[in-house]
Amino acid sequence: GLNLFVASNIAGTxxxxxxxxxxxxxxxxxxxVLIISFVPGFSLILL
Known part of the structure; x- marks a missing residue:
């Protein structure tokens, strides 16, 4: 949120x-996030 305000101020937009x-x-x-949460293979492959 705050970064968007800073970016708009710096860019002048x-x-x-x-x-x-x-x-x-x-x-x-x-x-x-939905894929990692509901498809177990994506999160378990890192174990």
């Missing part, structure tokens, strides 16, 4: 523009 640029990466991270 609006906060909404930074959030729109970050949304695809947040969606990818959520999908990754």
């Amino acid at each position: 609006r906060f909404e523009g930074v959030v729109r640029a970050v949304i695809p990466f947040i969606i990818i991270m959520i999908i990754d």
